[in-house]
Amino acid sequence: MTTPLIEEIQTEVHKRRTFAIISHPDAGKTTLTEKLLLFGGAIRLAGTVKARKSNKHATSDWMEIEKQRGISVTSSVMQFDYEGNRVNILDTPGHQDFSEDTFRTLTAADSAVMLIDSAKGVETQTKKLFQVCSKRGIPIFTFINKMDREGQSPFELLEELEQVLGIRSYPMNWPIGSGKQFCGVYDRQHVQLELFQGGEHREIQVSKVSGYRDPLVKEIAGEFLFKQLCDDLELLDVAGDPLDLEKVRRGELTPVFFGSAINNFGVQTFLDNFLELAPYPEPRNSSVGVISPFGEKFTGYVFKIQANMNPAHRDRIAFLRICSGKFERGMSVKHVRIGKDIKLAQPQQFLAQDRDIVDTAYPGDIIGLFDPGIFRIGDSLSQGGDVVFDELPTFSPELFCKVTVKNALKQKQYQKGVDQLTEEGTIQVFRTISGFDETILGVVGQLQFEVFEHRMKSEYGVEIQLHRANYAFARWLVDDKIDPSKFRINSTLVKDKKDNYVALFENEYALRTAVEKNPTAKFLEIAP
């Protein structure tokens, strides 16, 4: 039965698009985000996001990072309204802030925008983030940036998407020239020209045309570029993939847009097409089956905890992705893991610059909850019933350290700290199984070590020393009969906190050899 509440939820869900931008540092994510926010009128001054970013770059010193937490949290989620849509952009920090949080944040997105520098093509961090999205099967939209600079040819770039990432593509628009000759894009979907005027005002002119052979295209592009455009588009029409929306939904085909974020060029075409094609908040799997976003009962899960927002109060913010129902300030919900009702009294929502108290929110939205230490990553909140959302994946670390506790008498506090910080997802911990018990910490970003060391000292009073271990890869081992001696040859065999076997390798060669020598074993990049 449809109730007024369900109708309200349906309307709100259909309006929403929640996505993350994935890219390698310097591809232009900050610039693109800023332009998108400008379209939504969420920020008045260009340069706001930029200013925040340059702060963040000033230093990697932990105290500085901590000070900046107050700033960067506002950027963890940015929300704006555009043409009747409510858009939530999830920030996926790069640079020295890159961590497992970055991966986990992707689980809260319903789609991803992959931003690529036209000269550099697919870079390492993009590849890693792409793989996480690809495993979830979410739609991925590609924006090829910096077309105002000399870069690779559009066909080369599409080929690279297929070769490196294994995804086929459908160009939604096509550049007319590039670098200094770049004069616009032809929008294949809306059959129109978007013209790049360059100059100080960076004006954009949109003209409807009858097709790419329209005389207006020739007039604007000139004989040479016109011929090139026609040849390219003919080839695409004949040999390219069709725009199969089902494949887009399953993440098997990526719609590609060419543009230049700094010049605000191609951004609007991108936004309009993206909002048309990107999915609204999707159903989620849980212990009681699939949870539809249209359900009346409120549910959500914590995907990120930001600690030390204010060191004096040790406050933390738990970021909750709403999965179903309607959120209302002050409502009581069940914290399923601890089996108690809690009141969501001062939830926050994040606009481009400010944190605001939020009164209502719907599926797809992210709210920040003050956390007096009651939340863990992956915790589910639900109104009525014990809904537990699928556990968040644990990703393979790439940097490793051994730990010594400076004061042996602090062993107990150290253990408590390790337990809590692993639960929060700050680091992963492994234990060696040979001889004496040793701890090895694993992370995907250096910052996680700094955070761990700092919090151990400030919150648990334990001074530690970290010693870099030379491993580069971790793989969870799934084998019916694990014989630890077999895995000692090329790797160190350890156990994770759930007692799963994990093999640590120093290099790719060692990993490959182990895979070859153990054909019955599975070596997983994500914990089973």
Ligand code: G4P
């Ligand atoms: P990020 O967040 O992905 O790390 O990238 P960011 O937006 O900071 O952009 C990285 C650099 O690329 C910046 O230059 C930015 O101005 C430039 N950029 C972004 N989009 C475009 C584009 O469409 N065309 C060109 N030519 N450049 C672009 P910077 O020199 O590092 O910083 P700034 O001095 O310009 O602020």
